[in-house]
Amino acid sequence: MxxxxxxxxxxxxxxxxxxxxxxxxxxxxxxxxxxxxxxVPAAELQETSDAIHLKLEIPGIEAKDLDVKVTENAVSVSGDRKSETKTEDKGVTKSEFYYGKFQRVIPLPARIQNTNVTAEYKDGILNLTLPKTEAEKNKVVKVNLDQSAA
Known part of the structure; x- marks a missing residue:
């Protein structure tokens, strides 16, 4: 063995x-x-006491080709990056670009006023300011300390 x-x-x-x-x-x-x-687009979310700020990286797409929907609890961004056709007689073309439809749904950490959302789209960056509802702004949570656990 x-x-x-x-x-x-x-x-x-x-x-x-x-x-x-x-x-x-x-x-x-x-x-x-x-x-x-x-x-899917990369996202960055920052929460302040009054609002949630969401930044999405969506390069190479025009604002008219984006569809942004906001509910009280989530943001949905979808779009379609159209292919640019190039023809060459000789040689090989390699591309790492992605063309086609995409969608991203981002759940929000607090309820927002979806009727007061502001948006800015510049240089491939979509910035959304999502104001919180009054109930979320003034929300105080009481933490009970159990005396027997000590």
């Missing part, structure tokens, strides 16, 4: 090699790679 030394990292190394092969451009054509993942 032969003794084999167990290397617990061997499986992790094999998995890492498989992931590297998966993302290797020679293994997966770039065109198919881009279609397999859903692209």
């Amino acid at each position: 032969t003794l084999v030394r167990l290397n617990p990292w061997q499986e992790f190394n094999a998995m890492q090699r498989q992931f590297n092969r998966l993302f290797d451009e020679a293994f997966v054509p770039a065109k198919e790679f881009n279609r397999s993942f859903i692209r």
Whole structure:
């Protein structure tokens, strides 16, 4: 009987090699790679005492191609990035740009007045100011301290 030394990292190394092969451009054509993942705009959310400020990164799209819907509890942004067609006689064109429809729904940490939302779209950045409802602004939560736990 032969003794084999167990290397617990061997499986992790094999998995890492498989992931590297998966993302290797020679293994997966770039065109198919881009279609397999859903692209959503990056978001940044900041909450103040009066409002929620939401910033979305949506480059390469015109304001008329965006659809922004706001409820009291969430913001939905969707759009369609249209493909620019280029024809070349010789050579190969590789593109990492994503074209097509996208949608992102962002739940909000507090209820807002969805009738008073202000928006600004400039240089591919969508800024939304979402004012909180009066009930949320004045919300005070009492924390009970259990004396028996001490």
